[in-house]
Amino acid sequence: MTSANLSFWQHLNREFPLEYDVAVVGGGIAGCSAAYWLKSMEPSAQLILLEKDEIGSGATGRNAGFLLQGSSTSYTIDIERYGRDVARRLWQATLDNRNLVEELFGGEDIAISGCGSSTAAGTDEEADRLMASAQLLHEDGFDAEYLDSRDINKLLGSVGYRGGLHVPSGAVADPVRLVRAVLRHSGAEVLEKTAVKSVSGGNGNTVDLATTRGLVRAGSVVIAINAYLPLLEPEMIELVRPVRAQMLSTVPIGETSLPMPVYSHDGYYYVRQREDGRVLAGGARHLHEMEEVGYSLDTTSALQNDLGIYLSQHFPQWSDARVEHRWAGTMGFSPDGLPSWGRVPDVAGAFWVAGFTGHGMSIAFLIGRVMADLVLGSDQSDLGRIFDSGRFTAK
């Protein structure tokens, strides 16, 4: 995708500096969503989106495409970590995120399927947590059902799970098609292959972005580069750690037997099967914690082997399936598992958002609206307050 309404020659020969009302840095789901909401709240705003590589080349184009509710663990753990009100708000926000994505882009070939989702337990202790979660979710007005070991394995065509939580509102989509659809609706001009090297205060009313192609000047800036934020602002390593996640996908496997995506072992494994029969699986990071830190996109045979073991333990019918693709992506982990936004120190009008902790597809579209609110100076929403990075310094 290149700049809207420009010929190849005009694009090639752009003269810098470029000036815009708002510049968004990062062409993943968070940046494209911020651009979308900015356009819908302020239609006359001139927007540019700067991406160092291609749209969706970061984690957004490398994930499993789960649009889940809550966090990757269990509602009981969310309540322990964040308190009941925040846990309830998070579940509602991820549900709203999924519903909005379907409502706004469902007609756009994003391969969304409202098939429901399951969280499956690897241990009896996890099963107890999921049972308690089902009860608490009911009390909070959400639809979720606990299934014992026999029923969850029957539902999933699996073996060995100790229990599970079935969530009818869970969904999956094609993340690359989704991010492209969100961006198309933003009307933003797009410069790919353009990395931002530094952010500074401009002439007092503007923010200056030094890029690999020249200077871009904007009234406000949203930096949405998730795991890569510390490479631009090194002190941010306290709030965002780069962590690798690896996946594999198989060739089409005869009949489709897994009706919905599964998270299991406290979110450390995830599996889905596409309608064409291909199985996608990821996780096993907890078995290789030290090796999975950093920005490398290489896959490792040790972890990929563990994904194979996991699949054959729980889905023995797929044991012989040939693996077609193996890949990795870089996630941005926050200290408390929740994403954050903040202001770039000493640069008025520059905001950042990061730390999706392996869960950005489920929440980032809505957080794009939080970022648009901040840029436009609107009243902060309750979600804006929950994700404010000030929570780390206030403690």
Ligand SMILES: Cc1cc2nc3c(=O)[nH]c(=O)nc-3n(C[C@H](O)[C@H](O)[C@H](O)COP(=O)(O)OP(=O)(O)OC[C@H]3O[C@@H](n4cnc5c(N)ncnc54)[C@H](O)[C@@H]3O)c2cc1C
């Ligand atoms: C293997 C894997 C599986 C996952 N599965 C799921 C899942 O099923 N469900 C879910 O909810 N989440 C999942 N996640 C997490 C999810 O993908 C991320 O949370 C989400 O994509 C983060 O989006 P983002 O836009 O913040 O970051 P990214 O998608 O990483 O986008 C950041 C962009 O910024 C660009 N960039 C970086 N530096 C610069 C710079 N200096 N200048 C310009 N551009 C720059 C990058 O090239 C990149 O395109 C998974 C992640 C991985 C890796």
